[in-house]
Amino acid sequence: MTVKTMLCAGIAALTFGTATLAQDTSYTVALDGTFAPHAMPSLSGGVEGFNVDLANIIGERLGAEMDIVATQFSGILPGLAAGTYDFVVAPTTITEERAASLLFSEGYLNTDFQFVVAADAEEVAELEGFAGKIIAVNKGSVYDSWAQGLASEIGWTVESYGTNTDAVQAVVSGRAFANVAGNTVSAWAVKQSPAIKLSYLHSTGLYWGMPFRKGDEELRAKVESVIECMKTDGTMAELSVKWFGVEPADGSAAITPVAGFGQPGFEGYVEDDHALGCD
Structure with a gap:
């Protein structure tokens, strides 16, 4: 041992x-x-x-x-x-x-990027599915800079709002097709309002x-x-x-313990063979 x-x-x-x-x-x-x-x-x-x-x-x-x-x-x-x-x-x-x-x-x-759309909106299976759409974001956020950086490639129009709450409201009112924010923040917004639903999830690997x-x-x-x-x-x-308001996806960090102590691939990680659980 x-x-x-x-x-x-x-x-x-x-x-x-x-x-x-x-x-x-x-x-x-x-x-x-x-x-x-x-x-x-x-x-x-x-x-x-x-x-x-x-x-x-x-x-x-x-x-x-x-x-x-x-x-x-x-x-x-x-x-x-x-x-x-x-x-x-x-x-x-x-x-x-x-x-x-x-x-x-x-x-x-x-920590991923999640899109929110109106409850009756069409399903979007990939980023390219937002081509020609208006995307609402929180001004100055990482989601704002990310969406702006992809505007020419995807073909969407980015509109920035003072708060993410305002950006979500733009979706509810029909001024924007989607809002993009952090996955947990987006899930929370959907949990609070039946007028919107979760849409495409962009994995960051973080x-x-x-x-x-x-x-x-x-x-x-x-x-x-x-x-x-x-x-x-x-x-x-x-x-x-x-x-x-969501069950963690299979293989997600919320339900998948990692061997060793720390996050593999980063400084400070220590390999270890301790039991991964409550024993």
Whole structure:
């Protein structure tokens, strides 16, 4: 048995085998409290959303108090580096640049581009199917620059709006054929309105992971072991249905644990033979 396997076995026993574990550990974690449906103001006070639930479940399974700080995303990663936060629970895309200075968990959600169209609109099976159509986007977003960059190739017209909510409303009112945004944000919009439906999904091959400071491999292993368990025991799928209104697709990051610790192909990934699940 390798040292890391022994570590993981110990983590699993701590996490899943002791229901009466005292909460004598606490973690301060951060997220963007305005990024619905991942985190957003709750009518009862505080914040709610997919990543809020995810953070709380991680805390429960580790027997730890979770101090969830809602703040602007621009200050979250610098705050992690400064030691203000123990780790980050805001959706954070795993990139080579970020992995050079941060330690990432394995991906827990795919971060793709999703189109939204009117509920009675024709089905679109490929990007070329939007040729000649008006595509509404949130001005200044990555979706705006992506769509503008493909305008001449696809043959669509891009109209930019101040918020993604306004861009979605352009679809509802018929001023645009489709809106493109992040897959979870689009799913949330459809969940809120019967006037629209999900359309073509453009895969980016990217994932959201949880960032830790370099050197915090032990904490990453604890948290990632919980994430892997949530993938295999159905908890992550339940959260997807609750907040996005969709079941995770076969092979998607939400239900597919990854061998080792971290995301393969990125700096900080550690090969390991620990059990992928709740054992």
